Amino acid sequence: MKGHILKSIIYVTSACIVRNRYSPLWDLARNKPDMKGICKQLIRCIEIFVSRSFIQKCRECEKRTDNMIIHLLCFCPYKERQQHCLWKLIYELLGHDEFKRCSVLDTSSQCAYVLKLATLNSNLCFSHLNITKATAKLLSL
Numbered sequence: 001m002k003g004h005i006l007k008s009i010i011y012v013t014s015a016c017i018v019r020n021r022y023s024p025l026w027d028l029a030r031n032k033p034d035m036k037g038i039c040k041q042l043i044r045c046i047e048i049f050v051s052r053s054f055i056q057k058c059r060e061c062e063k064r065t066d067n068m069i070i071h072l073l074c075f076c077p078y079k080e081r082q083q084h085c086l087w088k089l090i091y092e093l094l095g096h097d098e099f100k101r102c103s104v105l106d107t108s109s110q111c112a113y114v115l116k117l118a119t120l121n122s123n124l125c126f127s128h129l130n131i132t133k134a135t136a137k138l139l140s141l
């Protein structure tokens with residue numbers, strides 16, 4: 001496995017999966033029924049993002065990709081409007097300098113960063129709900 005992908009996986013899983021492969025997103029889903037769908041979807045997307053890659057065809061644009069999450073977040077031409085909305089929210093959150101640092105990362109690390117922002121939570125609330133919702137909408141499979 002390539003080093004940068006491995007680093008991305010550790011980065012995402014450390015944000016949303018704590019001990020014994022248990023995600024705090026399940027606590028959130030249990031306590032906030034209106035967030036259950038988003039929690040399940042994000043966990044599924046992270047599973048796809050970190051699992052062994054295999055070639056899949058995008059249902060939207062029919063292009064073949066070895067990582068559907070990276071494809072949808074960065075490359076799918078049918079998702080351009082939603083990608084723009086999501087990256088704009090991230091820009092507003094991070095500010096110019098941090099966003100610039102994020103923009104020079106490889107795409108795998110950028111996607112790990114987005115998934116981390118989308119799943120970050122404390123006290124049974126998502127830390128950046130607008131980014132969580134925009135990410136879930138973009139990644140609806």
Ligand SMILES: [Zn+2]
Pocket residue numbers: 058059060061062063071075076077078
């Ligand atoms: Zn596509």
